[in-house]
Amino acid sequence: MMMRGWRALLRKEFLDLVRNRTVLLPVGVITIIALMLAFGITIVQPALTGQRLSEDSDLRRVSALVIADGNLSGDGRVQLFLFEQFLLLFLVIPITGAMALAAHAVVGEKQAGTLEPLLATPITTFELLVAKVLGALIPTFVISLIGLALYLAGIVIVAEPGVAGAMLSARTAVLILIVGPAVALVALQAAIVISSRVNDARTAQQFGAVIVIPLSALLVAQFMGAVWLSSTGLAWIGLGLFSFWLLLTLLSVALFERESILTRWR
Amino acid sequence: MISASGLTRRFGSRLVVDDVSFEVERSEILALLGPNGAGKTTTMRMLAGLIAPTSGSVKIDGVGLTRATGTLLRGRIGFLTESPGVWDRLTVRENLQIYSGLYGLAHADRAIDRTLALFEMTPQASTRTAELSKGTRQKVALARALLHEPRILLLDEPTSALDPEITRSFRALLDERRAAGCAILLSTHNLDEAERLADRVAVIDGRLLALDRPSVLRQRLRTGRVIVRVVGDPGAHLDVVRQFDREAAIEGDTIVLRLTEAERTTPALVSALTAANARIVEIRQEVPALEDVYLHLMDDR
Numbered sequence: 001m002m003m004r005g006w007r008a009l010l011r012k013e014f015l016d017l018v019r020n021r022t023v024l025l026p027v028g029v030i031t032i033i034a035l036m037l038a039f040g041i042t043i044v045q046p047a048l049t050g051q052r053l054s055e056d057s058d059l060r061r062v063s064a065l066v067i068a069d070g071n072l073s074g075d076g077r078v079q080l081f082l083f084e085q086f087l088l089l090f091l092v093i094p095i096t097g098a099m100a101l102a103a104h105a106v107v108g109e110k111q112a113g114t115l116e117p118l119l120a121t122p123i124t125t126f127e128l129l130v131a132k133v134l135g136a137l138i139p140t141f142v143i144s145l146i147g148l149a150l151y152l153a154g155i156v157i158v159a160e161p162g163v164a165g166a167m168l169s170a171r172t173a174v175l176i177l178i179v180g181p182a183v184a185l186v187a188l189q190a191a192i193v194i195s196s197r198v199n200d201a202r203t204a205q206q207f208g209a210v211i212v213i214p215l216s217a218l219l220v221a222q223f224m225g226a227v228w229l230s231s232t233g234l235a236w237i238g239l240g241l242f243s244f245w246l247l248l249t250l251l252s253v254a255l256f257e258r259e260s261i262l263t264r265w266r
Numbered sequence: 267m268i269s270a271s272g273l274t275r276r277f278g279s280r281l282v283v284d285d286v287s288f289e290v291e292r293s294e295i296l297a298l299l300g301p302n303g304a305g306k307t308t309t310m311r312m313l314a315g316l317i318a319p320t321s322g323s324v325k326i327d328g329v330g331l332t333r334a335t336g337t338l339l340r341g342r343i344g345f346l347t348e349s350p351g352v353w354d355r356l357t358v359r360e361n362l363q364i365y366s367g368l369y370g371l372a373h374a375d376r377a378i379d380r381t382l383a384l385f386e387m388t389p390q391a392s393t394r395t396a397e398l399s400k401g402t403r404q405k406v407a408l409a410r411a412l413l414h415e416p417r418i419l420l421l422d423e424p425t426s427a428l429d430p431e432i433t434r435s436f437r438a439l440l441d442e443r444r445a446a447g448c449a450i451l452l453s454t455h456n457l458d459e460a461e462r463l464a465d466r467v468a469v470i471d472g473r474l475l476a477l478d479r480p481s482v483l484r485q486r487l488r489t490g491r492v493i494v495r496v497v498g499d500p501g502a503h504l505d506v507v508r509q510f511d512r513e514a515a516i517e518g519d520t521i522v523l524r525l526t527e528a529e530r531t532t533p534a535l536v537s538a539l540t541a542a543n544a545r546i547v548e549i550r551q552e553v554p555a556l557e558d559v560y561l562h563l564m565d566d567r
Contacts, residue, residue, distance in 0.1 A: 004368075005368045011363075011367065012353060012356065015355070015356055015360055015364075019394075020355055112353075112354070113347075113349040116349075117407070117410065118351075120315075120347070121340060122368070122370070124337055258317070259318065263311075263317060
């Protein structure tokens with residue numbers, strides 16, 4: 001009987017989302033905005049104004065600092081720099097979208113009156129929390145991956161020669177496959193902890209939004225050229241984040257007090 | 267079998283359940299009666315392993331309910347919570363499918379079909395529960411509690427939202443589960459339901475005020491009042507009756523008297539009245555309803 005409950009609960013989460021697809025609409029909208037922003041700034045705006053990206057001294061300087069590919073043209077180098085920056089947006093998208101779902105995960109069940117019968121089953125706290133995190137992460141991550149595929153396809157089609165090839169690097173793979181999911185897991189697990197400690201979904205969501213701040217700071221720092229992490233550095237960060245997620249999961253199990261959730265929340 | 271021993275639960279300084287002990291045996295229905303705030307739901311939650319007692323213990327089939335054994339023992343219990351708590355966006359069948367997964371049922375579809383048929387809900391299997399009436403949602407919740415065929419059923423106000431027809435079929439279902447060997451604890455405000463269904467009744471108001479079979483509880487409150495109805499004017503026979511109780515009086519079209527030992531004295535009263543040419547319609551001892559017993563216990567708190 002052990003370790004079956006999370007699959008059943010995860011199925012419930014998916015069914016719930018399928019019946020309430022509008023919850024995922026903001027994730028889709030953010031993905032489209034991120035795509036428009038990236039191509040608008042990197043491709044459309046220079047084409048409309050007639051001003052080449054490499055003519056901007058700041059962009060030229062910052063991109064030269066972090067991009068060492070000698071085969072790229074000046075414009076190609078700046079494009080690669082900008083496209084690498086916008087890649088980070090695709091890490092944030094599943095988090096912002098899933099945050100609302102995760103923040104609602106426990107407190108939502110409580111408010112709907114569905115938590116008590118659920119807790120009366122043999123499901124363990126660990127299983128419950130895992131199902132809730134994956135239930136929030138997987139759908140939004142899939143949308144984000146679709147956006148990412150469109151993003152890379154767009155780069156192949158419209159970017160300077162060599163940019164798409166340079167994008168398909170170990171660094172990008174680490175960013176997408178390790179750092180992205182790890183950051184999302186940490187953020188969502190934190191949101192679940194918050195969701196199981198507050199008695200109102202709005203409060204949980206507001207606390208959850210705070211988690212996006214460090215990611216936004218990283219995004220800005222990269223844009224300014226203040227931070228540029230190599231693939232090895234990113235892999236270590238990813239590993240660290242996965243470890244932190246495991247710790248956070250254990251912490252969330254310890255902090256999940258069935259009693260107070262059932263008896264003190266109104 | 268489920269047993270509660272010295273169950274006590276405090277929330278801060280507030281004592282909600284105070285040293286409550288009882289057992290529910292196999293093939294037995296025990297009704298938990300008490301006013302709002304009496305600790306019925308808290309007791310149920312402690313028995314279901316959802317909250318821990320401040321002191322005292324719960325045993326399920328002889329195994330102590332603890333944090334370590336909770337996961338396993340919860341699988342043996344069917345718990346109907348105060349509100350139905352069904353997932354609104356899911357259909358009836360999907361709700362049951364998720365719970366069959368949570369209980370790890372091997373033949374889930376068979377169990378679901380059987381349960382749907384039992385509750386006559388097969389036609390509504392594909393309906394989202396949000397579209398169902400309150401009573402039908404309650405039926406779904408009951409079906410969910412019985413899905414894994416638990417040997418122990420904890421039912422918190424099970425018929426509060428059900429119409430009389432569904433209530434009757436639900437009672438029949440509980441009878442059937444009792445016959446199948448289930449230990450059933452149900453909390454209710456409905457004294458008639460307790461009287462009809464329960465083998466024993468526990469009256470609580472924080473602490474346990476009474477625990478016995480309904481007939482025994484009623485016996486406790488016997489007043490010794492005997493009611494005599496005769497054809498014609500009851501006043502014509504008042505003198506005969508006053509040989510047995512000098513305080514006997516006319517109440518409406520009856521004579522009411524008190525007999526300290528009714529079983530022994532009533533035959534003599536019948537003989538005396540017959541000798542006086544009274545045409546007796548009925549002579550009966552006044553038996554208090556469970557409601558009277560309950561109110562009496564509440565007054566005595």
